[in-house]
Amino acid sequence: xxxxxxxxxxxxxxxxxxxxxxxxxxxxxxxxxxxxxxxxxxxxxxxxxxxxxxxxxxxxxxxxxxxxxxxxxxxxxxxxxxxxxxxxxxxxxxxxxxxxxxxxxxxxxxxxxxxxxxxxxxxxxxxxxxxxxxxxxxxxxxxxxxxxxxxxxxxxxxxxxxxxxxxxxxxxxxxxxxxxxxxxxxxxxxxxx
Amino acid sequence: xxxxxxxxxxxxxxxxxxxxxxxxxxxxxxxxxxxxxxxxxxxxxxxxxxxxxxxxxxxxxxxxxxxxxxxxxxxxxxxxxxxxxxxxxxxxxxxxxxxxxxxxxxxxxxxxxxxxxxxxxxxxxxxxxxxxxxxxxxxxxxxxxxxxxxxxxxxxxxxxxxxxxxxxxxxxxxxxxxxxxxxxxxxxxxxxx
Numbered sequence: 003x004x005x006x007x008x009x010x011x012x013x014x015x016x017x018x019x020x021x022x023x024x025x026x027x028x029x030x031x032x033x034x035x036x037x038x039x040x041x042x043x044x045x046x047x048x049x050x051x052x053x054x055x056x057x058x059x060x061x062x063x064x065x066x067x068x069x070x071x072x073x074x075x076x077x078x079x080x081x082x083x084x085x086x087x088x089x090x091x092x093x094x095x096x097x098x099x100x101x102x103x104x105x106x107x108x109x110x111x112x113x114x115x116x117x118x119x120x121x122x123x124x125x126x127x128x129x130x131x132x133x134x135x136x137x138x139x140x141x142x143x144x145x146x147x148x149x150x151x152x153x154x155x156x157x158x159x160x161x162x163x164x165x166x167x168x169x170x171x172x173x174x175x176x177x178x179x180x181x182x183x184x185x186x187x188x189x190x191x192x193x194x195x
Numbered sequence: 196x197x198x199x200x201x202x203x204x205x206x207x208x209x210x211x212x213x214x215x216x217x218x219x220x221x222x223x224x225x226x227x228x229x230x231x232x233x234x235x236x237x238x239x240x241x242x243x244x245x246x247x248x249x250x251x252x253x254x255x256x257x258x259x260x261x262x263x264x265x266x267x268x269x270x271x272x273x274x275x276x277x278x279x280x281x282x283x284x285x286x287x288x289x290x291x292x293x294x295x296x297x298x299x300x301x302x303x304x305x306x307x308x309x310x311x312x313x314x315x316x317x318x319x320x321x322x323x324x325x326x327x328x329x330x331x332x333x334x335x336x337x338x339x340x341x342x343x344x345x346x347x348x349x350x351x352x353x354x355x356x357x358x359x360x361x362x363x364x365x366x367x368x369x370x371x372x373x374x375x376x377x378x379x380x381x382x383x384x385x386x387x388x
Contacts, residue, residue, distance in 0.1 A: 004312065004337035005347070011239045012336045012349065013313055014265060014356040015369060016232065017208055039209065039232025040361070041244045042323035046204045049242065049328075051234045072207060078373045082380030092385055119197065120206055128321060130235035130330060135242075137323060143205045144197035151363070154198070156205065158360045158367060163207040165358065165369050167351045168233070170344070171377060174351060176208060176358050177370030180271045184364060187275030192285055 011037075011168050018164035018173065020084050021050055022069035022102070022111045023061035030102035030111035031089030032071070033058045034081050036166040037133060046140040048120060051133035057089040062124060062136055067108035070138075072118035075162040075175050082173070107141045117146040117161045204230075204361050211357035211366065213277050214243055215262035215295070215304045216254035223295035223304035224282030225264070226251045227274050229359040230326060239333040241313060244326035250282040255317060255329055260301035263331075265311035267355040268368050274357060275366070300334045310339040310354045 016036040037051035073081040080098040101114035122138025151157040209229040230244035266274040273291040294307035305312040315331025344350040
């Protein structure tokens with residue numbers, strides 16, 4: 003028996019990503035979003051959706067660039083703060099005691115202390131409704147050396163990203179590993195002659 | 196010190212959602228995606244990105260509708276299977292022993308046994324590159340009554356959705372609650388006069 007919630011932006015999980023941009027004075031700003039996701043493999047691209055009223059919106063329209071910094075769970079309070087304060091009034095990096103580093107590939111800053119960073123160039127802008135969707139081509143992904151596994155790949159259990167639950171507005175951690183994708187479902191594959 | 200991974204669809208977390216659609220013969224199909232996310236609050240909308248070669252792609256182009264069924268962690272193997280097999284050759288619902296239910300609001304089926312379901316009408320289609328992005332207006336969200344919290348809202352700790360890690364191709368569970376969004380960052384907010 004399912005309960006109906008009507009038209010609603012309600013799905014689990016959604017990400018917690020911090021969007022870095024520069025304002026007209028070249029000041030770094032960062033805001034937190036949960037409305038976004040990977041949208042293409044070639045070119046590698048990720049979307050973020052923003053309201054036009056956001057300071058970050060005008061920054062990205064002008065610079066054509068943004069970064070995504072992925073907070074680890076011990077930066078949850080900073081990430082939450084980045085989603086509440088406005089860069090119009092507040093230097094959010096300074097208030098959170100975090101460091102803005104200029105990307106070496108796009109005109110946008112990222113959060114040095116966060117373990118995973120994507121640097122993106124805007125290749126499409128789509129007006130959906132209350133939100134505008136920016137499609138960013140991912141030009142580089144940078145991950146803390148301390149957050150890599152034994153094979154030198156990013157390890158989610160070391161990065162410890164946050165999971166956001168819309169509607170109830172909660173943050174959770176990532177839990178235990180269940181298994182390998184393109185692996186644990188193989189026993190269900192029909193035999194092929 | 197950060198390690199560079201170049202242009203790459205590499206970010207954490209990404210979701211594990213199963214896309215339901217009907218083929219030309221009215222047979223239900225379901226495939227798993229991790230490329231997608233909420234993209235607008237008004238109208239409430241969620242994107243999914245598919246390669247044109249996918250059976251689901253042609254289904255959605257024809258019907259203008261899809262569902263997203265969110266698997267709980269005990270359905271991880273079925274979700275993984277849904278991402279590997281093709282509906283052109285296999286009745287995936289039957290092979291996984293799961294039930295296709297026709298949505299009462301759009302022309303698409305969902306997975307009855309999964310705890311959370313979104314029913315979507317395509318309002319935009321954007322070609323990005325290798326992937327095409329469908330923007331679906333969310334017409335209804337349905338959640339198992341057993342997966343609600345004491346306030347009658349969806350409880351991520353009962354739904355137990357999966358988290359996908361690109362590049363390393365792993366599934367993880369959702370872990371412990373860290374805190375309230377629009378809450379735990381308040382101590383960082385500057386005082387306002």
